[in-house]
Amino acid sequence: MRTVTVVGASLSGLYAARELRAQGFDGRLVVVGGESHGPYDRPPLSKDFLTGRADEDQLALTDAEETAELDADWLLGVRARALDARGRTVLLDDGRTISTDGVVIATGASARGLPGCELTGVHTLRTLDDARALRAELSAGPRQIVVIGGGFIGAETASSCAALGHDVTVVEAAPLPLVPQLGPDMAAVCAALHRRGGVDLVTGIGVAALRGTVAVTGVELADGRTLPADIVIVGIGATPTTDWLAGSTLALHDGVLCDDGCVTRLPQVVAVGDVARVGGTRAEHWTSATEQPRVAVRNLLAGHTTETVRPVPYFWSDQYGARIQFAGRRLATDTVRIAEGAIADGAPDEGGFLALYERDGRTTAVLSVDRPRPFMRARRELARGASAVEAAAATR
Template identity: 50%
Template sequence: MAIVGASLAGTRAAETLRREGFDGTITIVGDEPHQPYDRPPLSKQVLAGDWEPDRIELSDEESLGDLNADWRLGRRAVGLDVADRTVTLDDGVTVTADGILIATGARCRELPTGGLEGIHTLRGLDDCLAIRAEFDATPQRVAVVGAGFIGAEVAATARSRGLEVTVIEALPVPLGRILGTEMGTVCAEVHRDHGVDLRLGVGVDGFDGHGRVERVNLSDGTAVDADVVVVGIGVIPNTEWLEGSGLTLDNGVVCDETCLAAPGIAAAGDVARWPNALFGETMRVEHWDNAIAQGHHAVLRLAGAEASADAEPYTPVPWFWSDQYDRKIQLAGRARPDDEVRIITGSTAERRFAALYGRAGRLVGVLGFNRPRHVMKYRNLIEQGTSFDEAIRIAEQE
């Protein structure tokens, strides 16, 4: 087996193979020099300086040794021969395998910086440490471009360090395309509660400075002074190396309902796009929980590729969390801005509540602010295909 991507999905897939008794060769290719690590703490505990990098390693040395894998770290895959199941690396070496798992993740979208220092994105460990070093230099002003979950977490971490923070978001409310206006407004108010200057409904025209960023120019003609800028405007799946391979590439590696992209080739994690029959849509999910579950499912699909008629579809309820200040925000399901939304416990005023999302008569999502029990309960109901009315009745009986 060859696993391209020494990521959460790739590492957990390798562990699955050994746990299930696979005793063949496992080759793991990763473009970073680091051993596999957990990414969620990068925007929180590691960036805050509360944790050091060794705290986020996915496995200890003994566990990594038990994998008995051939690690190719600091190497990028640059090509794939689907027919021969051969991966070409950037040093010219080729890896041939019976099964290949693509788990190359995604990279940050960037803005033109004009060569100015002090402008960062946050995806990997080295990014995190570079931003942390900037924060340690005691900048007075931090600008975060993008109020998605990564941007919001960076803003919360910077405020926890006592830094002055401005968040710039092109949408009228943060996360409006996912959570809708009402819930997106609550996310905005959480940051205002903690002294963040929110600039909503405005884009970035560029950056000014002398060698180093000094201000962010906005599309409304105003400017934000900044010593450090963190850009969090989404990600792009890492599929360029697969162009010309014959795989279908469309906002990720397009797979069938079992995560197979071609005979003997599967994909998992941020890079995979597949039809999820539970929601009746083709999706690509960038969540920690999905990386683990899909890596497990996809590699077992490869291991049992001959029994394709019996292969189980991958039909998860996507779920993730975001820690911001003293709030744990959790979302399960597939919420849309035009869904019906009903608060079933707590209130938005106290920033502690659970809300259900309904669409076409069905429960499709649950959002919780410091309500983990409710999120897990209604996540299970989403998986069971519960109607929206029935979910509301269950909530009223609590």
């Protein structure tokens, strides 16, 4: 390969560029980024950046020295518009074309919106520009805030808003936030963190409409109630950015379909990060974005799948002064056991707890609230156990 194009100046795109150089690619490297900013760290956007504890310069993932070492052509502030059927040309929305021998798709995902998102005071939180706009509005004094969605972004943003002194209500359509990830018992325990942080949690009810003419004034719920709001934050998930791939020969279904080595239907095209559905799973987590590029680049340079990646899923979330960490693959039938710490009155006790998910006598997942060291030990055990299972399966 003489030219490789990384589409997406994201965390996973940056890691792919690093891996290309680390694995010996010395040809032309092009990085296309739809935002005008270089790669930056997204997790702090809903936490330290929103509360003012971190500034933009602390979010940057590269510096001048690394930029020079990567020796890449950075095309920022321009989006990819199409990929030709053979995956050899990337068309940009400013009319330019890039002839390329290989492509790394790292376009990530975009925040889902709601009708009424055009009203003043309604925000999503996915990009640095989103966070800038929300931070500026939060600095104008105490407001009534409604956060729609109790997932990670919604919960973290609600926590930050409460810490800044705002009156916050979280609306979650499901019976409890984080049930798909944690199961009902542990989701109930983590939901108690909202109460501990002084945030109202409304569950089991959907949103019918956003109210207001120019500026938002309230959130109408499906049961007819209206919650007054000066600011509404919509955190109802994200959609993988694949629209630019329509008309290519790639298989698309809630992301770019890849094998277990991040390789698409075209061997000269790989996908990583939030946009990639690897081996049937699309994981919007920091660890996936940083672990997939090594294998994806190895397979891209080889021209076929020589290595696969199946790490133990891991995510973390900082909410109301507590750190939630989870690793593993749980099923609804798994039992949950508190291995360390305690739960008092349905909420994490002071000092937190460590919970193990178990199936047929073995641990399948682990959840921690404020128990980082025991969690890391349990996570390593999970990884060793998963490797042993995969090795056994390979010999059958």
